[in-house]
Amino acid sequence: MQIRDLAGVIAVAEHGGVTDAAAALGITQPTMSRSLGRVETELGVRLFERVPSGVVLNPDGELALAAARELVERYERLRADLAERLDPDSGVVRLAFLDSMATSLVPRLLRDFHQAAPRARIELRQEPGHEIVRDLGSGAAELAVTSLRPAGAFGWIGLQEERLVLVVAPSHRLAGRRRVSLVDLAGEDLVTTPVGFGYRRLVDSLFGAAGVVPQVAFESADLATIEGLVAAGLGVALLPETLAGVSGTAGITLAARGARRSIGLTWRTDVALAPAAARFCAFVERWAADGGS
Template sequence: MEETRALIRRIRRMPAISLRDLGYFLAVAHSGHLSDSAATLGIPQPTLSRRIARLEEVLGAQLFERGGHQLRLNTRGEALIPAATAIIQQANLGFGQVHRLMDPERGTVRLDFMHSLGTWLVPELIRSYRSLHPQVEIQLHQGAAAHLIERVRAGLTDLALVGPKPDTELGWQQLRRQRLALALPEDHHLAHSTDPISLKEAAEEPFIGMLPGYGTRLLLDRLSAEAGFSPQLVFESMELTTVTGLVSAGLGVALLPLDDPYLAPTGIVLRPIDPPCYRELGLVWRRSEQEAPPVDMFRRFICA
């Protein structure tokens, strides 16, 4: 906070000089002639003369020695050259960056996603999009669903692929819907069938789950609470593939999505939850009247 106040104080002490006036000063400094500079800039010579005079008035010092039609930089003008040049260059660089970010074909999209989507959904979407728009920069970030939703809300990212659907004011588009199942070691006493099963039947079983805040963990917490029990967690992971592997090793049972293309259910039995429960996968974004064109185009591509 103190740093912000100090910056404000410095800004208030700065002279009210426009970038255009600095540009006019540099043009005259390089040519040494008002008439030549005015013709190059496409403005009347009296206008350019007034702008230079105004700059000198604001600074409280003459910058040129005048002789006839020529203007020669004095020591004060020479002292201003490096700073004025740096200011103009940095301003042009910043303007260029803003314009690039607003260019739908060359801008930047910040995309967050859950770990479990990094092996299939995210690569598929990026591969397809970059085949159509190869110069767009896509910045990626992985994390837990709850954390990613907060990042979108705080403006730290543009879009996030998460599940389940968040109970927030954010925009949401469902992309996939996976039925949930109870994953059991194949020698488990409940693994005699692949018929649907109530989650309550596993109330006394040790559970392998995702870490708090991760999408499938949010679903496990909600569904177990609805079934009237709190799961006994013997291990918590960041990866569904790890959860699947530990179930196959007989460490416990787990809540997993059916038909996930990268969860090879070797050594386990998947019994759909009854009544049917689903893992919704979708895209969230912050609603804005001024969404950047690259983000808007990418979002519309995903949601199509």
């Protein structure tokens, strides 16, 4: 039994006869009869009873007709959805991005892409880096704006470099300094992201290179929240320079090699991107080459 057989059941019910149903579907009467026979054989019941004017549904047929309409409608909707998804102009782009990019890079990028492809739909997933890698692996996201290119078969388009600074409350003892080393932070309460986050690995690697064991006081998945906690006097933090001062904090240059993070667009190269995602990827490459405009 196939979808077109179920469509035949609907046609026979609507036209009240095999001959008229066959004509409506553009097939021969014997073909229509065989199609109806396949459905009844597979379901193990008769669906129609003969009457002088043609055929009518019996109670089993009424149940089958309702299911057939639902299945055919769902199948047609699936075909339409797939056709739309495979259209580079109106398809769906499944994009994941870092929480810290929610108010800066990503809105600008999406605004410019929308101007170039107004019919394309974007499904957004805002999440930390380790969840982004998971979703790229499972296919829940096709593209991601993240820091650090994932290991393995992943493409990468660099979008921006962020300098990391020490962020302190205005009353902190280091607030007046123009430059500090990580050694100066020994014994300080640190506010940072939880263990397992890509950003936490970056922060830990910087402290490790300086031979300092950070004293973590608070953890938050959101970098903007971390800046707010620092402003409240709950510790110090290493954050992208763009976040310094948002809540009245002070940003101080770090005398540490590698105190930067790279932000880029990444995607799996071992599977083909859907046309809309491929179009987005090509757009981002041009966008980045033009300086993000």
